[in-house]
Amino acid sequence: MGADARAKPGSLSGGRNGASRSGLLGGIDWPATLLKGHPRSRQDLLRRPRSAQPSELWLVIVDASASTRRGGALSQAKGLLAELFDAAYRQRARLALLHATGTQPRWLWQGQKSASALRDWLDQLGAGGGTPLIEALQQAAQWQARxxxxxxxxxxxxxxxxxxxxxxxxxxxxxxxxxLLVDIERTPVRLGRARQLASELGADYQHIDELALRARSPTWNTP
Structure with missing residues (x-):
């Protein structure tokens, strides 16, 4: 399948160099910030103490089935992923990436640090095939336990x-x-099943359009 979606600007700020740092506080801890919900002011942005460098693993499951072509859903998701990969590189977090498309999910990264190979994969990522998302969730849970x-x-x-x-x-x-489950459904008529799935998993829920709106807010872009 071709790369039918270009990465659009994501919802995280700071670019490759990240936010400026001062005092004892380091860069913004984006996973922890998003898990709290929509940041509405600078005080809502959680920062990582410079002296603390806990070992972190960010496991990302990407649904790139054919339905994600609609409404530019995959393009928005690719923008968010690009910034997430940059944030992982800056914060030295390890990544695991599970691609859910076609007939079965496929591991692309399993606990390594972010690297240019992920960018190459993201540039080529296109939507198509079925949705083996449930199998991906089951595999991810087993891998996480090990x-x-x-x-x-x-x-x-x-x-x-x-x-x-x-x-x-x-x-x-x-x-x-x-x-955190980010809902990328952007069709005119939305089924809303991603919210139900998030509830069953005990995951926080955000819609990617709401994250994009927050990204245009000065309090989000200039912490």
Whole structure:
């Protein structure tokens, strides 16, 4: 499949160099900030103490099925992913990336640091095929459990990007780590299943359009 979507500007600020730092506080902790909900002021932006460098793993599940072509959904998701990869590089977080499209999910990254190879994959990412999202969630939970046994001091976070366009799914266990589901459904008639999925997983829920609106706010872009 071709790369049918160009990355649009995402919802995180700071670019490649990140936000300016002063005193004992370092860069913005974007996963923790987004898990709190929409930042409405500078005080809502959580920063990481410079002296503290906890080992973190960000597990990202990307739904790039054919339905994500609609309304520029995948383009918006790619913009968010580009900034997330940059943030992981700056903060030295490790990444795991699970691509949910076609007939079965595929691991692209499993606990390494962010690298240019992820950018190359993102540039080529296109929508197509089925939606093996449930299988991806099940595989991710199993992998996380094994990883936690090997790295008990590591802090895990889960990010899911999906339009939620699934027919039915079995009962799912709640995520064992802080989780955020970003809904990328952007069709005129929305089914709203991503919100239901987030509820079952015990994950926080955000719609990508709302994140984009916040990105245009001065309090978001200039912390």
């Amino acid at each position: 990883r936690q046994n090997l790295q008990p001091g590591e802090q895990q976070r889960l990010l899911i990007l999906t339009d939620g366009r699934l027919r039915d799914w079995p009962a799912l266990p709640a995520s064992q780590c802080p989780a």
